[in-house]
Amino acid sequence: MEKYHIAVFDIGKTNKKLVIFDSDLTILDIEKTNIEEYEVGHIKYDKLDIIEQWFLDQLKKKSATYNIKTVSVSAHGATFTCIDNKGNLAVPEISYTTDPGKDFHDEFYQKFGTKNELQKITGTPDFNLLINIAKGIWFVKKNFNIQFGKTRHILNLPQYFCYKLTGKVVADPTYVGCHTYLWDFLKNDWSVVADKLGIRKLLPSQIKNPWEILGTITAEVAEKTGLDHDTVVTSGIHDSNASLLPHLITSDEDFVLNSTGTWCVIMHERDKVHFNEEELGKVVFFNLSPFSKPVKTSIFMGGIEFEAYDEILREIHGNGQFPDFDQALYEKITATRNLFILPSVTPGTGQFPESKARIIENGKIYDFDEIRKRKNHPSFFMDKATAYAVLNLSLAIQTKISLDRSDMCNGMPLFTEGGFSQNQAYNILISAFYPKSNIYLTNLNEATAFGAALLGKAARENKHPRELSGFLKIEKKLVRKSHINHLNDYLKTYLAQI
Numbered sequence: 001m002e003k004y005h006i007a008v009f010d011i012g013k014t015n016k017k018l019v020i021f022d023s024d025l026t027i028l029d030i031e032k033t034n035i036e037e038y039e040v041g042h043i044k045y046d047k048l049d050i051i052e053q054w055f056l057d058q059l060k061k062k063s064a065t066y067n068i069k070t071v072s073v074s075a076h077g078a079t080f081t082c083i084d085n086k087g088n089l090a091v092p093e094i095s096y097t098t099d100p101g102k103d104f105h106d107e108f109y110q111k112f113g114t115k116n117e118l119q120k121i122t123g124t125p126d127f128n129l130l131i132n133i134a135k136g137i138w139f140v141k142k143n144f145n146i147q148f149g150k151t152r153h154i155l156n157l158p159q160y161f162c163y164k165l166t167g168k169v170v171a172d173p174t175y176v177g178c179h180t181y182l183w184d185f186l187k188n189d190w191s192v193v194a195d196k197l198g199i200r201k202l203l204p205s206q207i208k209n210p211w212e213i214l215g216t217i218t219a220e221v222a223e224k225t226g227l228d229h230d231t232v233v234t235s236g237i238h239d240s241n242a243s244l245l246p247h248l249i250t251s252d253e254d255f256v257l258n259s260t261g262t263w264c265v266i267m268h269e270r271d272k273v274h275f276n277e278e279e280l281g282k283v284v285f286f287n288l289s290p291f292s293k294p295v296k297t298s299i300f301m302g303g304i305e306f307e308a309y310d311e312i313l314r315e316i317h318g319n320g321q322f323p324d325f326d327q328a329l330y331e332k333i334t335a336t337r338n339l340f341i342l343p344s345v346t347p348g349t350g351q352f353p354e355s356k357a358r359i360i361e362n363g364k365i366y367d368f369d370e371i372r373k374r375k376n377h378p379s380f381f382m383d384k385a386t387a388y389a390v391l392n393l394s395l396a397i398q399t400k401i402s403l404d405r406s407d408m409c410n411g412m413p414l415f416t417e418g419g420f421s422q423n424q425a426y427n428i429l430i431s432a433f434y435p436k437s438n439i440y441l442t443n444l445n446e447a448t449a450f451g452a453a454l455l456g457k458a459a460r461e462n463k464h465p466r467e468l469s470g471f472l473k474i475e476k477k478l479v480r481k482s483h484i485n486h487l488n489d490y491l492k493t494y495l496a497q498i
Contacts, residue, residue, distance in 0.1 A: 004069035006456040007062065009055055009161060010239070010449045011075040016051055018058040019449040020066055025457060025471050027446060028066070031058050037095045043143070044095035046079065052164060059225040068227055071165060071217070072234045072456035074242045074448050077178050078131045079157040082140065082148060087167070090150040091140050096130045100139055108135055112181070112193045116280045122191050123273055123286030123294070124179045128348040134181035134193045141197070154202045158236030165233045166215035171204040174241035177288030185273040185286060185294065210237040210290050211458040211465050234452075234459045237290060240265050240297075242451030245290050246444060247415055249454075249469045256408045258430075259447070260420035264302035264399060268406040270294045276405075282351055284405045290455070290465065298402040300343070300350030302395055303419060308345045309391050312371060316381060323385045325425040327482060330389055334486035337493045338362045339380055341394040351401045355498050389425065396429035397494050403434075411436040415476070417447055427479045432487055440476035 003023055010017040014036055020029040035051055037044045062068060078096035081089060105126070109115055112134070115126045130136040133156075140148050155163055156175040163169060177183045182203070184191040194200055208214065214235045222229050237245075243259050244267050256268045273286050273294050287295040333339055340360040344350045345368060347357075357368035361378035371377045381387045408414065414437055420426050421441040431439045444450060454472075458465045 003067065004460065005066040006070045006072060006453045006460070007059060007066075007068045008449045008452045008456065009071065009073045010446070010452065011051070011073070011157065011161070012239070013076045016054065017446075017449060018055065018062065019446055019453070020062055020068070021449075021453040021456075023457060023460075025450065025453055027449075029062065030446070031062075037097065042099075044098045046093040046095050048081070048089065048093045048160070052161070055161070056221070056224050059227060063226040068231060070232050070234070070456040070460045072452040072459070073158045073161045073236045074239045074452040075157040075161070075175075075236070076239050077175070078127075078133060078136070080133050080136060081155050081157065081160040082151040083153040083155060083160075083163070084150045085152045087163075090152075091144045091147045094130065094136055094140060096136060098130050098139070099128070100130060100135070104139070105135070108138060112196055118181055118193065119280055119285070120275060121184055121186060122181050122193065123177065123183070123185045124181045125281070125283050125285050127179065127283070132179055132181050134197065137197055137199060151202055153204070154199060155204070156236075158238070159204070162214050162233050162236045165217050165221050167218050168215045169204050169206075170214055170235050171207045172210045172235045172237055173207055173288040173292045174210060174238040174290055175236070176207060177286065178238050178241075179285050183288075208235040209292075210235050211455040213459045232459055234455050237452060237455060238287070239448045240267065241287060241290055241295070242449075242455075243417070243447040244269075244295065245451040245454060245465065246447070246472050246474060248289065248291070249466045250472050250474060251413075253413065255413045255415060256403060256406055258399065258403070258414055258416040258420075260302060260416060260418035262301065262303040263299050264402065264420070266298045266399070266402045266406045266408075268296045268408060270296050270407065279405050281353075282405065283349065283353065284351075296406045298351065298405040300398050300402055301346050302398065305343060305345050305398070306391065306395060308368075308372070309341065309387075312374075312377065313381065313384065313387055315374075316377075317384045320384075322423075323388045323425070325428050325482075326385060326389070327484070329385055330393070330425070330429075331485045333386070333389055333393065334484060334490035337486070337490055339378075339386070339390045340494055340497055341390050342494070342498055343394070343398060351398060351405065352498050360497060392423065392425045392429060393490065394494075395420070396426055396433065397491055399426075399430060400433045400491070403430075408434070408437075410434045413438045413440065415440050415442050417442045417444055428482050429484070429487070431479045431481055432484045433491075435481065435483065439479040441479060443475040443477070
């Protein structure tokens with residue numbers, strides 16, 4: 001087969017990337033841009049027209065250098081589009097960061113079902129804002145009813161861009177099954193919420209595997225980009241599931257993935273959908289993997305938690321080196337158990353949605369909002385190593401609770417990738433919580449784009465992704481073991497404070 005290139009459009013909430021891979025899945029080129037949402041009248045919107053134009057411009061630029069034969073799209077979650085009969089947006093693109101208010105959420109559950117009932121059926125927990133797509137659709141119906149009446153298709157974000165490239169309408173399992181309230185995991189069909197919303201006829205009738213070819217680019221796209229008319233486009237994929245894919249096809253044993261960044265996303269493929277009673281009401285949910293298998297998922301905004309405190313500590317201590325792991329210091333903190341940083345900086349999220357962000361020092365409580373406004377801070381913040389150690393303990397405990405709720409067992413391997421893979425102390429703490437497990441740090445750069453490129457290669461060569469495992473060389477660095485005295489005692493006290 002001729003040498004060819006794969007263009008991956010990786011759509012993050014803020015950062016957008018076009019990543020060029022060769023047919024051996026080596027990254028050759030990356031272009032990035034930052035396109036933020038905008039706000040009008042307390043409603044936030046995504047700039048899809050600007051995003052699309054940037055994407056097409058980059059494809060035109062790269063087509064002059066690379067033999068692009070496949071385009072694969074991945075995108076962040078919780079975003080849908082309403083398309084009219086001319087292929088345009090019927091409704092302005094509402095961002096999931098819009099806050100509809102408490103009354104809206106209460107009314108939603110009165111109309112469509114209780115939180116716990118819907119979580120059991122659709123694998124979806126209650127999120128604030130409009131992070132549940134069904135809530136977003138209902139918000140649009142209530143606030144843009146006339147425009148919504150012109151809708152012919154409701155497409156998820158990756159499939160919207162695939163549609164703009166090919167003119168074809170489709171859904172993929174990874175986005176359909178990602179905390180939308182629209183998919184019934186028990187019936188393997190659209191849910192009662194979709195029916196109560198009256199949108200079944202607007203949803204795609206076809207759900208394709210994300211490595212299947214959706215179609216070739218339209219003549220208009222070929223003219224705008226300089227790509228050949230036979231350039232194929234895959235069906236699109238949710239970004240977290242794209243990151244999971246390389247591990248699914250290279251691992252021979254049960255494992256858990258800890259993908260860290262703004263959100264820490266813990267994913268564990270399972271055979272069936274099941275929640276323990278204590279998980280109901282928490283941010284624990286099920287995705288569908290690229291192979292349409294349930295993926296138990298638990299998340300918290302670890303990156304946001306870290307950055308919020310890191311900003312404060314850098315103001316105090318400057319931009320020096322991040323402290324190394326100090327066994328004696330951690331054991332001092334876990335033994336005395338009088339210093340705690342408690343979640344959540346972003347209220348209503350994570351594994352402790354009712355917890356208010358605060359710091360406890362020797363029994364005295366410091367409200368995070370007061371600290372953020374620089375009105376006050378605990379005295380231990382003046383000791384850089386101690387402050388970061390207490391922060392790492394908080395992040396590690398939130399991760400442990402998330403791992404436990406994903407059904408991770410002591411002895412099961414864990415792969416950590418993303419920003420926290422660079423935090424030595426954090427990873428040693430996780431290893432200490434699971435002494436029988438091997439904790440690995442992976443070197444998979446641009447994991448989301450890589451997973452999407454793998455799908456593009458499978459589509460172009462008409463292969464199942466599992467047939468391409470030989471092209472993946474994921475280096476795994478084993479985190480060293482370190483028993484930390486009183487760690488579990490600290491954990492119990494931490495949870496008691498919450």
